[in-house]
Amino acid sequence: MIIYGSSMSPYVRKTIVFATEKGLDFEVVMASAQMGPPEFLEASPFGKMPGFKDGDFLISDSTAIITYLDTIKPEPNLIPTEARARARTIWYEEFGDTIVAACGGKIFFNRVVSPKFFGRPGDLAAADEAQKTEFPRLMEYLESVAPASGYLIEDRFTLADIAVASPLATLMLGDCHIDAAKYPKAAEYVGRIWERPSFAKLIAQEKAALAA
Incomplete structure (x- = not known):
């Protein structure tokens, strides 16, 4: 593959x-x-x-x-089969793929992709505006749904966690971080997901590549 x-x-x-x-x-x-x-x-x-x-x-x-x-490869199961849990998993995937990633695209592209990979200045004003006006709304929502269990669905790791944490990692690479003082539950939740080996290895490699 x-x-x-x-x-x-x-x-x-x-x-x-x-x-x-x-x-x-x-x-x-x-x-x-x-x-x-x-x-x-x-x-x-x-x-x-x-x-x-x-x-x-x-x-x-x-x-x-x-x-x-x-x-x-159905196992381990990462997409719940129970109707409501499955529907909510797909919602969180949509939230990550469409809503968070749209904000992340404005920030990461203009701060990182355009200057580092295309060799031209990005629109830093657009990136700053997205971080100022769009990102807080995303964090307010995540703060409201971040569970004590550490997982969004069925008290276990699923596609929902992967889909939400992934675009937030891209935002972090674009110097857009979750304010733990304002959004403690969201920050703790995302940090815990990023600590999983499947995420941690990639994030370390990405940081090293950007620092090179």
Whole structure:
């Protein structure tokens, strides 16, 4: 199995963590709209990360890939089967993929991607505005739902935790951090998820790559 993309992308990181937690054997091949092997664009015709290859099966989109992985290896179960728990897991995935990642894109792209990888200044005013006006609303919501158990669904680690924590890791790489004084439950929750080996290894590698 091959996952194409950079783990600094919240969608690629989400897919890698999910596959790791499933105990699957895979490799990660760097790819983006500007680079990558031919198989990447076969898997992802529009150049969106991640792309995925398993034998002759090629597909893109983190949710589609995760659906495939969960079907071929149901255990350990990371997507609840009980109706309400499953629905809430999908909601949290949507929250992470669409709402948090949209804010993260404005911050991470302008502060990191544009200057470091494209060699041109980012729109720092747009990044600052997103951190000032959008990010607090996200944290207020997460503070309201962060559970004492440390997990969003069924008092156990699921896709919901992966999907929420992944874009927040990208925000952190863009120097947008959770204020533990204002949002103690959210900060503790996310920190605990990031401590899992599947997350911690990636985050350490990403920090090292940005510092190089």
